[in-house]
């Protein structure tokens with residue numbers, strides 16, 4: 001069943017259009033600037049046009065979807081903060097006081113919060129997407145983080161949110177996350193997917209100290225050994241199900257469905273990018289829809305970005321999550337598209353082109 005969902009998404013995702021990218025490049029070369037002088041903004045504009053397959057892009061419409069869930073592995077004391085913070089921060093998102101609220105208001109980005117697995121209840125009247133699969137994932141150090149049906153349900157939550165994003169007319173979207181303990185899951189995914197040693201992909205998360213990081217490394221190594229040692233290479237969905245988390249699974253589904261519906265997806269930090277790496281291993285064509293918003297302080301993030309061949313727009317030593325790095329990069333992306341759309345050409349402005 002899970003494999004059927006993933007297989008359908010894989011076959012339904014076409015890469016961004018190469019002919020449209022070529023047309024976009026040709027248009028950029030007619031604009032009143034020295035050839036190539038807008039640097040990577042030109043790559044971003046051409047990528048957006050190739051994704052949207054339209055001569056002049058529609059107005060940019062931005063949205064961030066913050067998927068929240070708890071992690072059973074927090075029983076192993078892998079985070080600097082208690083699990084209750086996940087639920088408390090969801091309430092903070094809804095009250096408008098978190099970093100992601102400030103940035104999304106400032107940059108005109110629609111914000112949705114999704115409970116995909118918070119270990120606590122919300123009043124049904126609370127204005128969030130109530131899609132709880134389970135009160136937190138299971139403890140990966142003892143058993144798979146998700147049962148098959150839980151993994152499928154979490155993937156489906158993300159798929160549904162991307163479909164809603166497309167139906168609402170958003171074309172530049174970012175998945176964000178909130179989940180105490182989720183850097184442990186992201187590190188485990190990164191080690192399993194890339195084959196890099198656990199110490200290289202494990203950082204301080206919310207701010208544990210050096211001895212606590214050693215302990216976190218051991219928990220991740222033991223979890224990976226429990227699930228994968230002596231077995232043939234695990235599939236990306238097996239990795240996600242065994243050492244991932246409900247919000248990471250939802251983000252994986254979100255990215256796959258966003259690619260299928262031709263939305264440009266801005267990657268946030270370590271956890272969101274771990275989900276992106278799973279999505280791309282399931283459906284390699286999804287890679288063309290990704291733009292890396294920033295590079296997080298977590299050491300595994302640089303490794304994942306290199307694995308995905310993505311260059312981050314910003315590098316501000318942030319390590320917050322919530323979608324903050326992605327939303328901060330959106331004005332840069334929007335600027336690239338505005339330049340592409342609104343600059344005068346050499347002909348229209350009567351400016352002489354290069355001499356050769």
Ligand SMILES: O=C(O)c1ccc[n+]([C@@H]2O[C@H](COP(=O)([O-])O)[C@@H](O)[C@H]2O)c1
Nearest residue numbers: 079179181183205206269270296320321
């Ligand atoms: O996005 C990142 O790169 C990032 C790096 C470190 C921490 N976080 C956030 O901090 C939480 C996870 O940290 P931890 O230490 O509890 O595993 C979770 O809510 C994430 O949104 C996020």
Ligand SMILES: Cc1cc2nc[nH]c2cc1C
Nearest residue numbers: 081085089206320321322
């Ligand atoms: C306060 C706080 C806010 C967060 N936002 C994302 N992860 C977080 C973790 C903590 C601890």
